[in-house]
Amino acid sequence: MTNEQSASARQAPVTVVGLGPMGLALAGALRGRGHRTTVWNRTPGKADRLVATGVRRAATVAEAVSASPVTIMCLKDYETMYEVFGSAGDALRGRVLVNLNSGTPKEAHAAAGWAAERGVSYLDGAIMVPPPMVGHPGSVFLYSGSREVFDEHRPTLASMGDPRYLGSDPGLAVLYNTALLEMMYATINGYLHATAMAGSAGVPAVEFAELAIGWFLPAVLGPMLAEEAPVLDKGEYPGDLGTLEMNLNALDHIARTAQEQGVQTDQPRLMREIAARAIADGHGGKNYLAVFEVFKHQAR
Incomplete structure (x- = not known):
């Protein structure tokens, strides 16, 4: 050529x-x-x-x-x-x-x-x-x-x-996609839940992030979550680049893919349930980090 x-x-x-x-x-x-x-x-x-x-x-x-x-x-x-x-x-x-x-x-x-x-x-x-x-x-x-x-x-x-x-x-592209996204959501959920646990003792998200991200989180997610730590303290989750409603759609695909492929479905179903709970609480138009509001409180 x-x-x-x-x-x-x-x-x-x-x-x-x-x-x-x-x-x-x-x-x-x-x-x-x-x-x-x-x-x-x-x-x-x-x-x-x-x-x-x-x-x-x-x-x-x-x-x-x-x-x-x-x-x-x-x-x-x-x-x-x-x-x-x-x-x-x-x-x-x-x-x-x-x-x-x-x-x-x-x-x-x-x-x-x-x-x-x-x-x-x-x-x-x-x-x-x-x-x-x-x-x-x-x-x-x-x-x-x-x-x-x-x-x-x-x-x-x-x-x-x-x-x-x-x-x-x-089917390989969407299979890889759902598998990799499950890793991403599970990692973010773990970080947000850990931040909520530290926050229960009055530790600001920004302060916790300095240790948590440097100690554990991978290079792909770490910089993004570090940048968003002040958002968690403020409780502001703009959905300009993607809403929780959109993320629930992806989480549903992960759960259905696990079922189609014959692998255990409890984890993706739980992640889908957590996102759905955040939407039911009025956060559907915000970004995915709004699930932090769910993690900060015991289920009622």
């Missing part, structure tokens, strides 16, 4: 469907790296800031898919994918869909079959970083499914982060 061909591949047209916080970050990163980017969202106004930077807003899903060889979707779940793309009709045939929704391996297999019936090349995937990290070279994105599709479109995928191919089984 010549340098000119390589540059052309890196800047291939791409469509993004779904403009929540993560979808906005994906489209912004792709546009920032020179891709002619088209977007569609059920609430069109979410694209306003992107349009101001040169991103094209499609009026329909069919128009969005037709604008690019590759469509990257970042929707709530697989059911939403079927609802959204059901109206695209023949516009899907011969295109590539890259699914960055969350769900379970069983759902990923069903989605791959759905795509094949419509003549669509399909990759399932998972994003392992928060929205502000999208576009950074070291930000890990997981993919599984067709190796040929992955290799052909790797330059586009690399514009969003570090693409890791896991294998031809389309």
Whole structure:
């Protein structure tokens, strides 16, 4: 491949469907790296800031898919994918869909079959970083499914982060995703519960974090939790980059994946229950750290 061909591949047209916080970050990163980017969202106004930077807003899903060889979707779940793309009709045939929704391996297999019936090349995937990290070279994105599709479109995928191919089984990306997210949630829950225990003796979260994070927490979560320690003392949990409601969706996928795979489900079910309790207490629009409010008090 010549340098000119390589540059052309890196800047291939791409469509993004779904403009929540993560979808906005994906489209912004792709546009920032020179891709002619088209977007569609059920609430069109979410694209306003992107349009101001040169991103094209499609009026329909069919128009969005037709604008690019590759469509990257970042929707709530697989059911939403079927609802959204059901109206695209023949516009899907011969295109590539890259699914960055969350769900379970069983759902990923069903989605791959759905795509094949419509003549669509399909990759399932998972994003392992928060929205502000999208576009950074070291930000890990997981993919599984067709190796040929992955290799052909790797330059586009690399514009969003570090693409890791896991294998031809389309369920592997979401399986890895749920397994790794369970580690993350369990670690955060342990830290927040420990902080609540120390706080019961009047120890501020900031003071406890100095020892707890340096002693135990890994490099990935440690800096983030250290930065957020003052938030715990203030009891302020802004949900701009992701709400507890969104996290409950991921926790539900973890619990269902454990059940599908035939492994013990008590831990993921408990984590889901804790998040649901925080939402019931009025924290659904806040970020995940709001479960700290649950840990600070005995169950009533």
